Amino acid sequence: MNLSKSLTNAMRYISEAAIRIFSPSDDQYPSTGVQPFEGTPSKSSKSGQSGTQG
Structure with a gap:
C-alpha cells in the first residue's frame, strides 16, 4: 500500500x-x-546636425 501511495503521489x-x-x-x-x-x-536642438563632429 505504501508503494502505491508513493507512486500515486509521484x-x-x-x-x-x-x-x-x-x-x-x-x-x-x-x-x-x-x-x-x-x-x-x-528648443536647443537644431535641425541638420547629427550631434557628431568630424
Whole structure:
C-alpha cells in the first residue's frame, strides 16, 4: 500500500507540473503600449546636425 501511495503521489506531482508548464500564462501584467508624449519639446536642438563632429 505504501508503494502505491508513493507512486500515486509521484504521478500527481509530475502531472501537475506538466499542466502548469503547458497551460496559458496566468500572470496579471498591466496593459502597456505606446504612450502619448506629454512633455514639451527641447528648443536647443537644431535641425541638420547629427550631434557628431568630424
